[in-house]
């Protein structure tokens with residue numbers, strides 16, 4: 206799926222700004238039929254939850270409504286006109302005046318509606334978008350809705366980050382020619398210094414396809430014709446971690462000598478491969494350093510923000526990190542484009558977090574239920590999960606920064622039914638993209654001796670909290686157990702192992718001479734202990750600390766104004782551990798110790 210762009214043949218209107226807003230109970234029936242009357246205004250992009258001083262909005266379960274007037278540019282006559290929503294978390298419905306034009310389920314991938322003929326260039330229309338935040342046993346991520354003694358519906362979920370919802374990314378109106386490029390897929394390879402770009406250009410109409418590849422100076426280094434083909438670049442400059450280099454691939458549709466559509470795509474030439482216990486980028490062993498992140502900031506929740514984007518990447522560079530995982534959902538496309546341009550490596554994750562009902566259900570005090578069963582996570586859940594994977598790969602397949610797909614976080618992979626659930630999904634991911642390895646992060650209850658799915662994946666990713674959730678305050682025991690477990694994984698699977706999460710909650714400003722959990726010293730000592738063990742394991746290929754920054758969560762007896770495992774605070778100030786990590790990671794570069 207192509208990101209909307211302004212090109213010589215396409216125009217782009219950004220619809221961000223202030224929109225009218227109401228929850229469904231405030232809005233009354235069929236809110237798209239008239240103006241939302243309340244006078245509430247909401248910012249787009251932003252999660253709506255923290256914007257208002259109203260708990261009924263923050264904790265609302267169900268539909269909310271966004272509305273604005275959109276002026277269709279003069280001069281779009283004869284063009285195809287498309288509305289695009291970059292994300293509606295977790296489900297969206299789009300109305301042009303009284304008419305439903307698009308429906309979408311899944312909170313972190315874009316969707317579009319062709320509105321040609323429904324809107325008139327030079328006139329305005331009423332755009333209403335309904336957004337639903339409900340999570341159930343058949344949504345990804347999953348959740349449970351309960352009804353309290355007061356009749357109010359409450360949303361429970363099996364992950365800790367706050368269930369932020371709304372239009373957290375941009376909304377666009379754009380034009381394309383009627384005969385237009387609909388999709389582009391590129392796959393790159395190298396041999397003996399020559400770079401190869403295999404491409405496929407999908408399009409409407411019968412035009413000829415002309416493609417060109419330009420280097421960063423704008424010089425054409427390869428060109429071709431036809432909807433599919435291979436471009437060869439002698440002396441190619443590779444896209445490298447920490448040293449991004451991008452070519453621009455340009456697809457043109459030509460009819461009787463006239464260019465009818467043109468679309469540019471940034472392309473990085475690089476290869477990714479798992480060989481034995483190594484993770485290779487461009488044939489070189491790569492060691493991941495960095496974080497599991499979140500899209501999270503005060504007030505705007507999960508709203509995309511270019512200022513935080515720039516600052517977070519500056520902090521990644523400052524601390525010497527070479528990579529991150531988009532835990533626990535696909536991030537805004539702007540984030541991946543930034544990673545492409547700045548040489549940061551990305552593990553791209555679906556929103557399948559919390560497929561572990563038996564465990565978290567038990568922790569919430571409910572009677573534990575089996576995770577995979579017809580009443581819990583079933584064929585319908587699996588079908589939704591498959592659709593999320595399809596949309597993720599369709600959106601992100603061309604990013605050189607993306608080196609691996611992570612199709613779930615901490616599923617109950619040790620429970621009956623896990624293999625039946627996961628095997629088709631891993632197969633689907635490999636079929637959709639045969640070029641990238643696939644992983645899933647293993648929950649601490651699933652180890653090498655009871656996990657039922659690890660052999661399906663190319664890389665073993667582990668989330669481990671020895672010294673925090675296990676042996677809290679006893680780093681000596683933690684070290685012993687961590688090493689024993691990692692050796693078990695290495696011997697059982699013979700695959701590269703990456704630590705997908707390890708971390709300790711830390712209150713900035715809290716100090717102690719002793720190993721006292723929650724202090725800044727303890728976070729440093731916890732990380733050092735982990736690193737000692739990692740450095741002793743041959744098959745180890747990377748470390749992603751949980752988390753880059755403190756983030757907002759729902760309430761919990763172990764949550765003090767959110768999850769405090771950040772190396773930076775929520776407003777991005779370094780804790781002591783930031784300096785310790787900086788010393789290690791700037792020394793390691795991209796290499797295993």
Ligand code: E9O
Pocket residue numbers: 364365366533615649668670674675706751768770
């Ligand atoms: C997922 C991540 O989103 N992994 C969690 C992280 C955390 O800090 C969360 O933020 O809690 C760790 C999973 C640990 C489960 C603990 C169960 C308690 C067992 C004794």
